[in-house]
Amino acid sequence: MWIATLILTVIGIVCGVLIWVTNKTLPPEPESLKKAEELNSSLPGMNCGACGYPGCFAYAQAIAKDKNVFLTNSCTTVLQNEKNLTEIEKALGFSLGKSNVAKKAVVQCGGESEHLGYYYGANTCRSAANVMSGFKVCPYSCMGLGDCVNVCPVDAISIDKDKHISVVDVDKCTGCGLCVKECPRHLIKLFPDNSKVMFLCSYDSVKDIPGREKCGNGCIHCKKCFKACEYGAIEWDKEKMIPVFLHEKCTECGKCIEACPNDVLKYLKKDKKA
Amino acid sequence: MNSSGASLITIFLGLVLINNFILAKFLGLCPFFGVSKKLSNAMSMGVAVIFVMVLASIATTLIHKFILVRYDVEFMNIIIYILVIASLVQIVELVIRRTNIALYNALGIYLPLITTNCAVLGITLINSQNNYNLLQSIVAALGGGMGFTLMLIIMSGIRERVEYGDAPAAMKGLPLAFIIASLLALAFMGFNGMI
Amino acid sequence: MTDTKKEISTGKMFWKELIKGLVVTNPVFVLVLGLCPTLAVTSSLDNALGMSAGVLFVLLGSNLIISLIRNITPNLVRIPVFIVVIASFVTILSLVFEAYLPPLYESLGIYLPLIVVNCIILGRAEVFASKNGVLASIADGIGISIGFALSIIVISFLREILGTGSLTVFGTRLFSIPVLSESPLSFFIMPGGAFIVLGLLLALFRWLGILKNE
Numbered sequence: 001m002w003i004a005t006l007i008l009t010v011i012g013i014v015c016g017v018l019i020w021v022t023n024k025t026l027p028p029e030p031e032s033l034k035k036a037e038e039l040n041s042s043l044p045g046m047n048c049g050a051c052g053y054p055g056c057f058a059y060a061q062a063i064a065k066d067k068n069v070f071l072t073n074s075c076t077t078v079l080q081n082e083k084n085l086t087e088i089e090k091a092l093g094f095s096l097g098k099s100n101v102a103k104k105a106v107v108q109c110g111g112e113s114e115h116l117g118y119y120y121g122a123n124t125c126r127s128a129a130n131v132m133s134g135f136k137v138c139p140y141s142c143m144g145l146g147d148c149v150n151v152c153p154v155d156a157i158s159i160d161k162d163k164h165i166s167v168v169d170v171d172k173c174t175g176c177g178l179c180v181k182e183c184p185r186h187l188i189k190l191f192p193d194n195s196k197v198m199f200l201c202s203y204d205s206v207k208d209i210p211g212r213e214k215c216g217n218g219c220i221h222c223k224k225c226f227k228a229c230e231y232g233a234i235e236w237d238k239e240k241m242i243p244v245f246l247h248e249k250c251t252e253c254g255k256c257i258e259a260c261p262n263d264v265l266k267y268l269k270k271d272k273k274a
Numbered sequence: 275m276n277s278s279g280a281s282l283i284t285i286f287l288g289l290v291l292i293n294n295f296i297l298a299k300f301l302g303l304c305p306f307f308g309v310s311k312k313l314s315n316a317m318s319m320g321v322a323v324i325f326v327m328v329l330a331s332i333a334t335t336l337i338h339k340f341i342l343v344r345y346d347v348e349f350m351n352i353i354i355y356i357l358v359i360a361s362l363v364q365i366v367e368l369v370i371r372r373t374n375i376a377l378y379n380a381l382g383i384y385l386p387l388i389t390t391n392c393a394v395l396g397i398t399l400i401n402s403q404n405n406y407n408l409l410q411s412i413v414a415a416l417g418g419g420m421g422f423t424l425m426l427i428i429m430s431g432i433r434e435r436v437e438y439g440d441a442p443a444a445m446k447g448l449p450l451a452f453i454i455a456s457l458l459a460l461a462f463m464g465f466n467g468m469i
Numbered sequence: 470m471t472d473t474k475k476e477i478s479t480g481k482m483f484w485k486e487l488i489k490g491l492v493v494t495n496p497v498f499v500l501v502l503g504l505c506p507t508l509a510v511t512s513s514l515d516n517a518l519g520m521s522a523g524v525l526f527v528l529l530g531s532n533l534i535i536s537l538i539r540n541i542t543p544n545l546v547r548i549p550v551f552i553v554v555i556a557s558f559v560t561i562l563s564l565v566f567e568a569y570l571p572p573l574y575e576s577l578g579i580y581l582p583l584i585v586v587n588c589i590i591l592g593r594a595e596v597f598a599s600k601n602g603v604l605a606s607i608a609d610g611i612g613i614s615i616g617f618a619l620s621i622i623v624i625s626f627l628r629e630i631l632g633t634g635s636l637t638v639f640g641t642r643l644f645s646i647p648v649l650s651e652s653p654l655s656f657f658i659m660p661g662g663a664f665i666v667l668g669l670l671l672a673l674f675r676w677l678g679i680l681k682n683e
Binding site: 349456 | 501502503504505508509548549552553556557559560563564579582583585586588591656659660661662663664665667668669671672673675676
């Protein structure tokens with residue numbers, strides 16, 4: 001019995017000594033790694049990859065090596081979080097300033113387009129978009145098959161089952177832009193956080209003849225919103241025949257939203273529903 | 275002690291195709307279903323497992339031959355093997371972390387998962403059960419690890435495609451992966467008569 | 470008055486932890502941990518019963534010891550200490566089986582020592598026993614092992630009936646189904662059958678929503 005205990009103790013001690021020796025004789029942890037650890041604690045840790053680096057720790061290493069990386073390629077989630085932003089600015093030693101505003105993703109499609117038929121193909125928007133021109137009447141519509149839902153690292157996107165479109169939850173969205181790259185029809189775009197009214201139709205009227213029959217939520221270029229605004233916050237783009245919103249002048253009175261006959265306009269922040 | 279006399283090729287092919295670690299011996303299943311969703315993760319995990327298995331086999335075979343058998347304390351093998359494996363993984367992680375950061379980012383995160391992987395402890399127990407000498411146990415570890423990696427790559431390739439299918443909600447994810455594994459097991463049974 | 474109140478609350482807590490291990494944190498169907506023994510030993514009911522007894526012993530013992538020493542282990546060597554404690558219990562179990570139950574020891578093979586790296590035991594030690602008192606850890610250990618035991622008994626029941634057409638427990642044949650025992654579906658005894666039975670049962674439980682994965 002004593003031999004067994006002795007052998008176990010000896011092997012345990014040998015293993016412990018080996019670990020200790022390895023720790024001492026190897027070159028110390030590189031300086032950048034220590035700093036990277038410290039920076040990593042202020043990063044969200046979601047490893048979404050939107051910054052282009054394979055994970056938050058790799059991004060932390062990059063900005064530890066060269067702080068300008070943070071200036072040109074800021075982590076959008078950090079930008080939205082005051083505490084983390086100040087921690088990183090303090091650690092790196094410079095301030096970002098107000099030049100970088102948080103952004104939110106918006107799916108520019110209202111979804112009331114009728115269906116041409118049933119789709120029985122691969123359950124991904126990328127495939128469905130290549131079958132003729134999609135299974136909805138409008139060739140620029142969102143198909144609601146969820147490629148953007150799968151790629152969102154914070155689960156901010158959900159599918160509206162009645163309309164077969166995807167909807168972004170503005171409170172959860174961190175503006176990383178992964179859904180923007182994923183959508184095969186480029187329907188999702190990033191807008192600044194302080195935008196007020198959103199235009200939810202992506203029909204390209206320059207190429208096609210517009211028509212109300214295409215979609216119950218589509219812009220018919222009636223200009224009613226343009227005429228309804230009393231504050232000059234809407235301009236009319238003559239080439240594309242769609243309204244352009246100047247958010248600084250908007251007072252959120254809601255007249256343009258009421259005036260639109262097809263419900264194409266909505267507030268960005270949902271609690272202000274008209 | 276007489277080694278079992280099996281030739282190296284028999285051992286290698288036996289562990290890769292016939293007694294595949296995942297499909298026939300059920301060792302290393304937790305990472306198999308966890309890491310097999312993306313091909314790149316699967317490759318990194320597979321390489322890390324092969325590496326740890328070979329090192330662990332070398333260390334434990336030497337300890338088995340020169341300490342456990344000589345002092346007649348073979349019943350201590352479980353505790354001592356797991357201690358050695360845990361320390362080995364710790365040392366390897368330290369070495370990689372201090373010397374090559376790129377490698378650490380690619381492989382290092384999988385190393386702690388491998389400590390409690392049934393495959394590593396399994397190969398050391400198989401080696402001591404069959405009384406392999408040093409060369410045979412290295413070949414066995416290579417075979418076991420490569421079989422594991424092969425299965426991981428096949429499984430992740432299939433799962434990446436099956437993601438797009440229209441499975442019922444109860445079957446999505448893990449249940450479907452199990453059924454795929456059972457079909458793979460059925461297919462690999464065809465190798466049974468090879469040796 | 471306050472003494473009896475404390476007694477009632479610890480009693481209730483004991484049963485609560487016990488039931489939790491059965492349903493909410495069922496190790497096989499909810500946590501999906503410890504797949505290696507689940508698939509390997511369920512080819513016959515004997516092996517399943519033997520493995521359940523083994524896991525009960527090791528889990529109980531390790532939970533007890535770990536929750537006793539949880540306040541004096543330094544954080545750095547926590548995991549190696551847990552592993553050594555669990556490995557000691559497994560060695561004891563292995564020697565006892567080898568001495569008193571040789572046929573069970575033979576048929577379990579290398580899966581008996583592999584209880585050491587069973588994710589269930591290390592997981593419970595890490596998540597529960599190192600943070601809770603002795604009584605709660607014991608209750609949790611019993612609950613989880615009973616949950617595990619019931620799960621693998623169900624799986625081995627199905628596999629043995631379909632795979633050999635009859636049910637044999639420790640040498641006494643319980644019953645046999647007439648048509649099935651002459652030409653059994655031996656696929657279910659093989660590895661492929663193990664995977665498919667577990668996969669379909671997982672799907673069934675998810676569908677019933679009884680053992681919901683959070």
